[in-house]
Amino acid sequence: MTDDLAELYQTTYAAVVRFLYRKVWDADRAEDLAQEVFVRAMSHKPDKPRAWVFAVAANLARDEARAAVRRKRHLTLLKNDPAPLSAPTPSPEAQVERDEKLDCVHDALRTLTPRDQEVLLLWDAGLSYPEIAERTGLAVGAVGTTLARARKRLVEAYDKQQLHQQAARS
Amino acid sequence: MTSSSFISKRHVPEEELHAYLDQALSRSQCVEIESHLALCPSCREARDEIAALRDRTTSLLAVLAPPVVHTPPVAEIRQRVRQRSNRRQRVVRRTAWAASILFAVATGWAGRQWLPEAEGGPSLAPSAPVVTVARSDSVGALDTGRDSANQSRDERPPAAPVDPAPVEHLAVAPESTTTAPAGTVTTADPPRFRASLMPSEAALKVSSASLPSGNELAGDGVWRSLSWAGAQKENANEWIPRVEGLPVVDVQIKQSTAKDQKPLMVVSQRLASGEVIRTVEGPSAEVSELLSRQSGQSVTAPFELVGDSATPQDPQPRAPNVGRILAIQGSISLDSLRTLLLRLR
Numbered sequence: 001m002t003d004d005l006a007e008l009y010q011t012t013y014a015a016v017v018r019f020l021y022r023k024v025w026d027a028d029r030a031e032d033l034a035q036e037v038f039v040r041a042m043s044h045k046p047d048k049p050r051a052w053v054f055a056v057a058a059n060l061a062r063d064e065a066r067a068a069v070r071r072k073r074h075l076t077l078l079k080n081d082p083a084p085l086s087a088p089t090p091s092p093e094a095q096v097e098r099d100e101k102l103d104c105v106h107d108a109l110r111t112l113t114p115r116d117q118e119v120l121l122l123w124d125a126g127l128s129y130p131e132i133a134e135r136t137g138l139a140v141g142a143v144g145t146t147l148a149r150a151r152k153r154l155v156e157a158y159d160k161q162q163l164h165q166q167a168a169r170s
Numbered sequence: 171m172t173s174s175s176f177i178s179k180r181h182v183p184e185e186e187l188h189a190y191l192d193q194a195l196s197r198s199q200c201v202e203i204e205s206h207l208a209l210c211p212s213c214r215e216a217r218d219e220i221a222a223l224r225d226r227t228t229s230l231l232a233v234l235a236p237p238v239v240h241t242p243p244v245a246e247i248r249q250r251v252r253q254r255s256n257r258r259q260r261v262v263r264r265t266a267w268a269a270s271i272l273f274a275v276a277t278g279w280a281g282r283q284w285l286p287e288a289e290g291g292p293s294l295a296p297s298a299p300v301v302t303v304a305r306s307d308s309v310g311a312l313d314t315g316r317d318s319a320n321q322s323r324d325e326r327p328p329a330a331p332v333d334p335a336p337v338e339h340l341a342v343a344p345e346s347t348t349t350a351p352a353g354t355v356t357t358a359d360p361p362r363f364r365a366s367l368m369p370s371e372a373a374l375k376v377s378s379a380s381l382p383s384g385n386e387l388a389g390d391g392v393w394r395s396l397s398w399a400g401a402q403k404e405n406a407n408e409w410i411p412r413v414e415g416l417p418v419v420d421v422q423i424k425q426s427t428a429k430d431q432k433p434l435m436v437v438s439q440r441l442a443s444g445e446v447i448r449t450v451e452g453p454s455a456e457v458s459e460l461l462s463r464q465s466g467q468s469v470t471a472p473f474e475l476v477g478d479s480a481t482p483q484d485p486q487p488r489a490p491n492v493g494r495i496l497a498i499q500g501s502i503s504l505d506s507l508r509t510l511l512l513r514l515r
Contacts, residue, residue, distance in 0.1 A: 038247050039251050105230045121231075144185040147192070148220075
């Protein structure tokens with residue numbers, strides 16, 4: 001393995017975990033997959049490692065989602081599936097608050113089209129416009145347009161969710 | 171985002187402000203936008219809104235993250251890469267082994283298909299099945315020493331060097347003609363090397379080939395006939411393949427043309443029934459050539475040479491063993507040959 005890949009690993013691992021988490025919604029699984037991504041990267045030694053890493057991460061997440069659908073189909077009786085977004089935090093109130101916000105953002109993100117989601121998440125993971133363009137097949141010029149739309153929609157959808165929740169509470 | 175479009179009078183489109191704030195524009199594009207912004211309050215306002223939207227998006231997405239992410243040490247990932255490449259090498263080795271089997275089978279088949287049986291001339295033993303045992307490359311070039319050790323541990327049956335452990339894989343149905351022959355001759359010297367059958371690949375493969383008769387061991391090079399004692403004396407440091415418990419009729423040796431290369435050996439042994447079986451060990455090409463010259467059948471399985479503990483100065487099979495194969499011939503059933511194969515020492 002080259003030192004470049006080791007450095008990329010150090011600087012990008014957390015971003016890859018986040019990127020995967022937003023697709024598989026399971027922290028442990030996201031970490032497993034992120035490690036798998038870097039194991040593959042270090043075996044393949046790709047030319048453009050950063051874009052490659054996220055491309056492989058996206059593929060693994062997609063496979064994971066398909067497998068999850070299959071599992072659901074086969075295990076319809078499985079009711080004790082833990083809430084996917086729960087995460088341990090110190091105080092119960094803080095956790096409830098965090099979970100609510102997380103649910104809202106999660107739902108807001110799901111209102112976006114798959115392409116808008118992908119571009120937004122890739123941007124947030126630290127990819128450049130050309131890297132996002134290469135990954136998604138968009139023209140570089142279209143990445144800004146897509147991001148503009150995705151950001152606006154995410155915030156709008158989130159605000160709507162918040163309004164719903166407030167209405168539900170009162 | 172074309173640079174010519176940034177005339178100071180024209181307002182900057184929203185997506186260009188996103189790209190601008192995302193630092194995705196060229197220096198000259200930035201200069202154009204900044205010169206417009208300096209003169210246009212509405213575009214400055216739009217820029218500030220977009221900057222806020224951008225920050226808000228980032229902070230919202232930040233919620234969508236595992237609470238804590240610890241980056242494992244790089245060494246851990248490297249370790250997994252190594253393990254995986256080792257596994258891949260094992261697969262390659264197994265594939266190579268399977269290819270050698272196919273080669274032996276195909277060679278035999280071709281021999282039967284295309285060469286008339288008469289071409290082999292009169293045989294001492296009638297046309298008979300042959301058991302070919304291909305070496306596993308325990309000292310394969312791909313391996314580091316450590317991997318090699320793992321490899322052996324993985325694939326060798328625990329008692330393999332002494333005991334024909336893989337019997338259960340081979341589904342052998344021995345015939346009475348081959349078991350416990352009378353007049354057994356054993357030698358005082360323990361064998362220096364032993365053939366250890368690899369356990370993982372189940373079936374011995376059958377191919378069509380048989381050896382030419384003793385007088386027909388043609389090809390280049392000089393053949394010599396020796397008694398078992400003579401052969402042992404002459405090849406004190408070599409492993410001479412033979413089926414344990416059967417009297418040795420003779421040992422035929424063809425010295426290789428290449429210096430330092432172990433010779434091609436044909437060890438003839440007599441069964442209780444009077445049939446003669448022969449064990450051939452030599453460079454795979456030469457053995458294959460021998461096999462291809464006549465019709466018949468062969469059964470193949472991998473083996474590896476294990477240095478006997480009595481010879482610590484030679485802990486590993488020497489390089490000349492690489493690329494050699496082992497064959498048994500006899501005019502008996504394949505099942506019997508399989509049984510004999512397991513008794514090879």
